[in-house]
Amino acid sequence: MTLDTVREDKAIENLTHRLNDTFADIRTPEDIETAVAAARRQFEGDRVRDYVPILVERMARQELTPQPEPAAAGGPPTPTVTAEPASWRQRIPIALPAAVAGVLVLATVATVLVVRNGSDVQAQTGLITVSGVIGSEKRAFFEDPDVKAALAKHGFEVKVDTAGSREIATSVDLSKYDFAFPSSTVAAERILQPTPGRPAVSGKKYAVFSSPMAIATYQPIVDLLSATGIARKVDGTWYFDVRKYVDLAKAGWRWTNIRGNTTYPVNKKILVTTTDPRTSNSAAMFLAIVSYVANHNNVVQSAADEKKVLPLVAPLFVNQGYTDSSSEGPFDDYLSLGMGKSPMVNIYEAQFVDAAVHHKLKPGMVLMYPSPTVQSKHTLVSLNANGEKLGELLSTDTDLQELAARHGFRTADESQFANVVSQGRFPVSTDVIDVADTPTYDTLERLLEGVSKSYR
Structure with a gap:
């Protein structure tokens, strides 16, 4: 089983859970799995896999959402749901009231059991x-x-x-x-x-x-980045220059563009791996960092600021392809899969320290602090x-x-x-000084919405 298949299988499992949560009232788990499998089959043989989970979820959601049928004799439209896209199986009407009643009965029984067990x-x-x-x-x-x-x-x-x-x-x-x-x-x-x-x-x-936001990486990557000026070491702690990172990403730099790169000669864009900003706070915090830098080291406050920074920061997320919905996934991959998959991972500092305390780190694993960072x-x-x-x-x-x-x-x-x-003598800074303020709640929501639209 290839690394890409392992990652894609995990992504499909996660999106299936999300669809089960969304459509629990009107679809059975078997129907949802059928819709996901049918959508995924459309991409069999495709060599580029990064966007497959995103497209599968979009197609499955569209096909699982009730669609109005034409009204008969002037009557109201009949809602229908399909377990597979229309091109694979004919839409089948569902008696929604009966389905909802069944769910309510099950929910009532579950509630009684929870109360009793508690x-x-x-x-x-x-x-x-x-x-x-x-x-x-x-x-x-x-x-x-x-x-x-x-x-x-x-x-x-x-x-x-x-x-x-x-x-x-x-x-x-x-x-x-x-x-x-x-x-x-x-x-x-x-x-x-x-x-x-x-x-x-x-x-x-x-x-x-x-916990401040940080970047989990590896010594060979740090050595490469130090040659570009992105990484620098101060009093034993590594720092990641976000301004230079945003500039290189804007210019479309790939790892192969770094002169003399023999340690990671991979033709991938230089990007920090994040979670999905639509679902995960750690990605939202990274968005707060890069938007601050893209706004010339000022907190984004106005509609004009938002319009200015979104074209610069949205590609930092969208160009990653599929991303996990929570911070546990990418950090687990960091601990187990090595730098081939994700050479730089956006994490909470606490995750790295916890792994160090419990002896889960391997030689050559390094923590960098974005400069600036934010405290979460x-x-x-x-x-x-x-x-x-x-x-x-x-x-x-x-x-x-x-x-x-x-x-x-x-x-x-x-x-x-x-x-x-x-x-533990961990290579961690006890004093994180270069910290940016996050945007207001409303502003960050609009920035996240702007990034979300870029995915579409």
């Missing part, structure tokens, strides 16, 4: 079960046995699902959770705003910890009283804050993170 857990353990949806970069923290024990001391058992932070903010059904924990204040603000099909959420915000404040939004209690606990309890530092997060007590870095 009561059983509390009766058996004396712990209150608190459920939440979190950014994937915090999964290791909540799965840590020491974290579980520290939470249990305060009477909590926390169960989490993961999703991209912007998915959490816009499309995840939050009604079944006690808290949401995206990766930035901007995403938390988005949760508190009404969205199509979802009313505004009433809750409190807790800035539990933070991981912000918990409470959705009920139990969520509030957890937010308060994570924000104030010394043991939990120390454990967060062990997982690479910066806390209110700066000495906690500094101790972790010092003890």
